[in-house]
Amino acid sequence: MADPMQRLLFTTPSVHIYAIPPLTSTRGFNAGPWTAPPKPTAQQIFTARMRIFELSNHDTLTVTIKLEDPKSGELFAASPYTSEAVVQPALDSSRFFAVRVVGEGGMKATLGLGFEDRSDAFDFGIALREARKVLGWEKPKAEMASDVLRDFSLKEGEKIHIQVGGKGRREQGGDGERKVERDEGKALFSIAPPPAAAAPSGGFSQQGSGDVASGKSAAELGFDDGEFGEFQ
Numbered sequence: 001m002a003d004p005m006q007r008l009l010f011t012t013p014s015v016h017i018y019a020i021p022p023l024t025s026t027r028g029f030n031a032g033p034w035t036a037p038p039k040p041t042a043q044q045i046f047t048a049r050m051r052i053f054e055l056s057n058h059d060t061l062t063v064t065i066k067l068e069d070p071k072s073g074e075l076f077a078a079s080p081y082t083s084e085a086v087v088q089p090a091l092d093s094s095r096f097f098a099v100r101v102v103g104e105g106g107m108k109a110t111l112g113l114g115f116e117d118r119s120d121a122f123d124f125g126i127a128l129r130e131a132r133k134v135l136g137w138e139k140p141k142a143e144m145a146s147d148v149l150r151d152f153s154l155k156e157g158e159k160i161h162i163q164v165g166g167k168g169r170r171e172q173g174g175d176g177e178r179k180v181e182r183d184e185g186k187a188l189f190s191i192a193p194p195p196a197a198a199a200p201s202g203g204f205s206q207q208g209s210g211d212v213a214s215g216k217s218a219a220e221l222g223f224d225d226g227e228f229g230e231f232q
Contacts, residue, residue, distance in 0.1 A: 009063070010052040010127030012120050013070055018042040018112030020098065028088055031096035034112055042112055048076055050113075052127050054134060063131040065099065067111075077101035077111070081131055095121040 018034055020042045034042035048067040055062045065079040065087070079086055079101045090096035097113045115121040132138045 004055060004057040007054040007056075008051060009054055009130055010050070010124060012050050012115070012124070014047055014116065015050045015067075015120070016114040016116070017045045017048050017067060017076075018114065019045055020110065020112040023098075023110075028091045029096075029098045029112075031090035031093045031112065031114070034096070035114070045111075046076075049073075050124075052081075052124075052131065054131065061135060063135060065101075067101065077103050077109075081128070081135075084132065084137065087128060089125070094118060097121075097124075 020029070020034055023029060034040055047070065049070040051066050051068065053064050053066065055064065063081040065081060067076045067078070068074060069076060079099050081087070086100050088098045090098065095115045095118055098110055099113055100108060100110050102108050115124065129138070
């Protein structure tokens, strides 16, 4: 029997771990309040090393996210990547995630992850996408394209009939011959031309929408990213 094979998909020496409040919205997690001064809603537990492993054991393929002590390498918590719901990106930041982990004794919890560098967060997302592919959750692009291809070729015996208008023809009526003119450019249907643009009345004004146009800063709008900078 072949020995289990392990492949490292992602590693980073520093990711901040938070004990976050329960989810209160069906939309997802907002990470802004986690680090919002002066009263953040989340408590930072510690800074961990993260590694994502793909393990192939005979006919079984698994992917696990591991949070470890950066100095000793001791495992703090593991997150078996069994569905896309295990890792949920924050709605208001590309550097924060909510991850469901399993601790000692099988206890489960949802922790917040915060990357200081956007590139690390981006690489983390790429590693998860690769994991979904090897687990068979996502189809390759070529296979997805083949699913939508359709056969528009003519079958044997099929014909295409095209109706072309004549420039002019004559019809025989009861009171003699009369000519019916037809325009060659007339289609089977027509589209009315767009209405003419109104004349300018001495200038125009462009109004912005939302608080961005009002000149408020990101911090005044509540999008403060704590110690790591602005969200998004």
